[in-house]
Amino acid sequence: MGQGATRSDIAVIGLGYVGVTVAAAFADAGVRVLGIEKRREVVETLRRGRCHIFEPGIDEVLRRTIGKRLQVVSEWPAVLPRIVVVCVSTPADLATRTPDLRNIADTADEIARRLPSDGLVIVRSTVPVGTSRKLVLRRVRREKPRAGLAFCPERTVQGAALAELRSLPQVIGASDERSAARAARLFRKLTRDVVVVDKPETAEMVKLVNNCHTDLLYAFGNEVALLARTHGVDPLEVIRGANQRYTVRTDGVAVVRPRIAVPGYVGGGCLSKDPYLLLQSLGGRPPGKSLVFAVRELNESMPARAAKEVLALLRAAGKKPAAARVLVCGFAYKGKPETDDLRGTPATPFVEALRGRVGRLLGHDYKVAARDVKAFGVRPVGLAKGLRRADAVVLLNDHPRYVRELTPRRLATAAKRVVVYDSWRILRGTRIPGLSGVTYGGLGWVGA
Ligand SMILES: NC(=O)c1ccc[n+]([C@@H]2O[C@H](COP(=O)([O-])OP(=O)(O)OC[C@H]3O[C@@H](n4cnc5c(N)ncnc54)[C@H](O)[C@@H]3O)[C@@H](O)[C@H]2O)c1
Structure with a gap:
């Protein structure tokens, strides 16, 4: 049997951005948690008291709880605790726009074999409406006909997840009153603010x-x-x-x-x-x-529109795009609150739209590792060096440090003209937009 199984009050399945913060928050609130994660390297990192993702406050909570109230394993235990919280990924294939529910289906089968007979399954992953009952509960009840179900969506923002887990209302939609009460009792350990809706499908739809x-x-x-x-x-x-x-x-x-x-x-x-x-x-x-x-169509079109605007600004500044060095700053999908998460980042379509159309692509990010920037086919550089070399600087995210560190001196404009494409216009109040030698623009704005 896996470590800590029967001594735990709950299991949290999938220790990614959602699962690890949920597991840590419950452990910190006094609940004995068994975290189950299939990626062994993640389990090893967590056991060393370190976190594989960036999330403010998580390291401190792990230091207090790991190996004590929070146990983590990569193998399923023979018997699960009586409450299981499912936090596995539910991606969609963006080319075909089809949800991929294989992780959650596999998880339901594993739970079915191991859940105590009156166990409760809480689905936390985001799913198409109806999935918790028709896919998860149906599979679990094939082996455990008395099992209950609740859907309790994760609605925190990355970068403030731990704080929000303790402050946001927790929405609960369950298959029956007892399951709703059990889920509410658990979530009240995090927050007093619990909103019970009539059924799982409602809660699933709340999230979407x-x-x-x-x-x-x-x-x-x-x-x-x-x-x-x-x-x-x-x-x-x-x-x-x-x-x-x-x-x-x-x-x-x-x-x-x-x-x-x-x-x-x-x-x-x-x-x-x-x-x-x-x-x-x-x-x-x-x-x-x-x-x-x-x-979706409009929002997905914005990075390619921005790339077009950057090319136009380079021409307006008298530069040949094909010979220009473009410094792309901010690969994480957002800068505030800061994160290292690259999922759904605009950097992917933006870099694709510029590849082959500009001379060289350089890249900088405060939180994303240089090797991950390199994976975009972009050369990672320090900010000061990149700014000195660039013909165009593009701020893709709104990380506040760019406002402080993108100084006129670093841009070295005395020597040459430079394009500054400030997607979010965070430099609007600084001297950069009006600086001599700077051709400035941002989403929807390419100068007067
Ligand atoms: N990231 C967020 O802030 C956020 C917010 C709200 C909702 N959600 C939803 O929560 C779910 C999880 O999101 P995430 O961002 O944590 O994803 P993630 O990819 O960071 O983490 C999911 C984890 O589940 C693990 N996993 C998958 N199948 C498993 C299995 N069978 N057994 C054990 N582990 C398994 C993966 O290895 C991974 O570590 C998704 O449905 C997502 O849409 C995410």
Whole structure:
């Protein structure tokens, strides 16, 4: 039998971004946790008290809990604890837009063999609506007919996951009242704020619509950028004007009306694929007729649009793109909160759109390892060196350190002209945009 199995209160299956933070948060809250992860190297790293992913605060929690309340194994134990939380990956094939549910199906089969007869399976992975009951519970109940099910979505933001696990409401949709109560009792160890909905399918849909709604809000910012551009108007000025003090009074209290998002890329492991998990929910409509997919199409088009704008700015600065050195900064899919996560990063389509069209691609990131930057077919460089050499500097993410460290002196503009493509316009308030020798632009804005 695997280490620690029967002494644990819960098992957490899959120790990636979600599982490792969930396992650590429960262990820190006094729950005895058995983490099961099929990647042996991850288990070995965790056993040494180190974390394989970047997440603020996780190392401290691991130091307190690993080998004590938190045990980690790569082999399934013969008998699982009575509550199992499933956090395995549920990717989608973006070429075919098809969800890949093999991990979760395999996990359900393993659980079925090992769960105590009145065990509870809590699905935390994001899944197409209906999956927890029709795929997971059905498979588990083939061997354990009394097993219960709850779907409790992960809704934290990477980079603030541990804090949010303790503050965000936990949504619970279960197959029956007892399962809902058991899941609620567990999650109340993290937060007092538990929202019980009527059934697993509702909770599954909560997760998907939360993410599709975020995707939609970002898409509207991008739509504004495209509209503004056709009129020579700066989208950020439009958005500033639209949002500022635009409140509504409800019961005497000023509440901000929905804010327009600034233009930007939409990346990450979730937003880039969760809309595709909704595909079966279209009620027979073709995807082209669904708002969810129009949104995806627009957001997915932004990196290639940006690459086109960079080429145009290079020409406007009197440079031949084919001879230009382009420094790409910020490969992680977002800079704030910072992360090393490359899933769904705009760097992939952006670099692809420039490859073969510019002389040389250099790359920099504060959190992503140089070898991972190199895997994009880009030469990793230190920021200061890259800035000195570059004909164009592209900020792909909004990491705040770029605002401090992309200084006029480092750009070495005295010697030559340089293009600065500031996708998120985080340098807007600095001296860079107006600097002599700088041709400045950002999403939807290529100068007056
Ligand atoms: N990353 C996020 O912030 C986030 C947020 C909300 C929801 N989600 C959802 O949570 C789920 C997990 O996401 P993630 O980001 O942690 O993914 P991940 O790829 O980082 O981690 C998943 C882990 O599960 C492991 N695994 C897969 N099959 C296994 C099996 N049969 N037995 C043991 N381990 C197995 C993998 O090796 C991997 O380490 C996905 O459904 C995702 O959509 C993620």
